[in-house]
Amino acid sequence: xxxxxxNQIRIFQSIAREGSITAAARKLEITPPSVSKALKLLxxxxxxxxxxxxxxRIELTDAGEQLLQQTSRAVESLESAVESIKELNQEPxxxxxxxxxxxxYLLILKPFMAEFCQSYPGIQLEISVYDGTVNMIxxxxxxxxxxxxxxxxxxxxxxxxxxxxxxxxxSRAYLAAHGTPELPxxxxxxxxxxxxxxxxxxxxxxxxEDKGEQLTVEMSGxxxxxxxxxxxxxxxSGLGIGRMFEPVYELQPDKEQFIPVMMPYWKTYPPVYLYxxxxxxxxxxxxxxxxxxxxxxxx
Numbered sequence: 001x002x003x004x005x006x007n008q009i010r011i012f013q014s015i016a017r018e019g020s021i022t023a024a025a026r027k028l029e030i031t032p033p034s035v036s037k038a039l040k041l042l043x044x045x046x047x048x049x050x051x052x053x054x055x056x057r058i059e060l061t062d063a064g065e066q067l068l069q070q071t072s073r074a075v076e077s078l079e080s081a082v083e084s085i086k087e088l089n090q091e092p093x094x095x096x097x098x099x100x101x102x103x104x105y106l107l108i109l110k111p112f113m114a115e116f117c118q119s120y121p122g123i124q125l126e127i128s129v130y131d132g133t134v135n136m137i138x139x140x141x142x143x144x145x146x147x148x149x150x151x152x153x154x155x156x157x158x159x160x161x162x163x164x165x166x167x168x169x170x171s172r173a174y175l176a177a178h179g180t181p182e183l184p185x186x187x188x189x190x191x192x193x194x195x196x197x198x199x200x201x202x203x204x205x206x207x208x209e210d211k212g213e214q215l216t217v218e219m220s221g222x223x224x225x226x227x228x229x230x231x232x233x234x235x236x237s238g239l240g241i242g243r244m245f246e247p248v249y250e251l252q253p254d255k256e257q258f259i260p261v262m263m264p265y266w267k268t269y270p271p272v273y274l275y276x277x278x279x280x281x282x283x284x285x286x287x288x289x290x291x292x293x294x295x296x297x298x299x
Contacts, residue, residue: 008042009071011035012050016068017140020058072137073154077279092288093122100145101131102228104272107247108145108160112296116289123285131226132199136275142286143276147269154278158290160297161272165246166207168266169258174238181241181261184208184215191240192219196226206243208265215265232258245269 014024015035025032043050050064060068100109109127117125128134128141136144136155145160170180174191181187187206195204203224208215219241223234228248235242235258249255274293280286 005042005045006075008038008045009067010075011038012042012064013068013072013075015039015051015058016060016064017138073277073279076137076277090284091122092120092284094283094285095124095126096143096285096289097126097128097141098143098145098289099128099130099134099136099139099141102129103245103248104145105129106228106251108272108293108297112292116292119292120285120288123288125289130198132197137277142280142283143274143289145272145274147272155275156278156281157273157275158294159271160274160293161247163268163271165266165268166243167246167249167260168241168262169235169244169249170241170261171235171238171257172259174235174240175259175261177238184210184217184262184265187217187219187241187262190219192221193231193234193240193242194221194224195231195243196224198226207267208262209267210265214267 011024011028014028015021018024018027021035021039022032025035028035039050046063046067048063049061050067051058052061098109105127113125113127117123134141134144178190179186181190192206196202197204206217206219208217221240223230223239225231225234228244231242232244232248232252234240235244236254241261244258249258252258274290276286276290281290
C-alpha cells in the first residue's frame with residue numbers, strides 16, 4: 001500500500017468517526033475540498049461508494065462499513081508503533097483520552113487526577129464521563145474503565161477494584177414514615193428512586209440476590225435519574241429507597257444520613273477493570289497513566 005492510499009484511508013476513517021466531511025476536515029486541520037477529493041479518489045480506487053450522502057448526514061455503505069472494520073485496528077497499530085519509537089528518548093507527552101463512568105471517575109480518577117497532571121506536565125488528559133456503553137476503538141479512546149474483563153480481541157484488561165456490593169439506602173425520615181423493609185416482598189409497598197440506563201434508555205429494574213439466586217423487584221417511584229448524585233439527593237430528601245455502590249456511599253460527606261436496608265439481599269458486582277488496546281498501551285504517554293492508576297489502586 002502506497003502513502004497516498006494510506007492517507008486516503010486515514011481521511012476516510014476520520015469522516016466515519018466525525019460524521020461529516022466538514023468535521024473531519026476540522027479534526028485533520030485540512031480543507032473540506034481536500035477531504036472530499038481524497039474520499040473520491042479512494043472510492044474510485046476501491047470501485048465502491050463508501051458513504052451515502054444526504055443534505056443532512058452521511059452514512060457508511062456496506063462497503064464502507066467493511067473497510068472501516070478491517071482497517072481501523074491496522075492503522076491504529078501502525079500509528080502506535082511509530083509513536084512508541086519516536087518516544088524512546090522523550091518524556092511522556094501528548095493527549096490521552098479516557099472513558100469511564102461517573103462512579104469510576106469519583107472512586108479511581110478524581111482522587112489522583114491533580115497528582116498525575118503535576119507529575120506528567122507534558123501529558124494532556126481528555127476525560128469522558130459517561131455511564132453508557134462505549135466502543136473504545138470506534139471512539140478512539142486510549143483507555144477505559146468498566147466492570148468485567150470480557151473484552152474484544154487485542155484488548156487488555158487489568159483489575160483496578162475488587163468486587164463490591166450495590167447497597168440500598170433510605171433516610172431516617174422516609175423509614176419513619178413508611179417503615180423499614182425486611183424482605184423483598186416488603187418492597188412493593190415502598191418507593192424506589194429509579195435509575196435510567198443511558199445506552200438503551202430503559203429504567204434499570206432493582207436486582208437483589210437471595211442465597212445465590214438473582215431477584216428482580218418491580219417498584220414504583222416519583223424520581224428517576226441517570227446520575228448518581230441526583231439519586232443520592234433523592235435519598236437525602238426522603239423520596240424513596242435508592243441504590244448506591246458501597247464505595248460511593250463511603251464518599252458521601254453525610255453518610256450517616258443514609259440508612260442501609262435489606263443488606264442480606266444486596267447484589268455483588270464484578271471487579272472493575274482498566275482496559276486498552278495492546279498497541280495503544282505501549283505508547284509512553286498511555287503507559288504512564290496505566291502504571292500510575294495501577295499503583296494507586298493497589299494501595
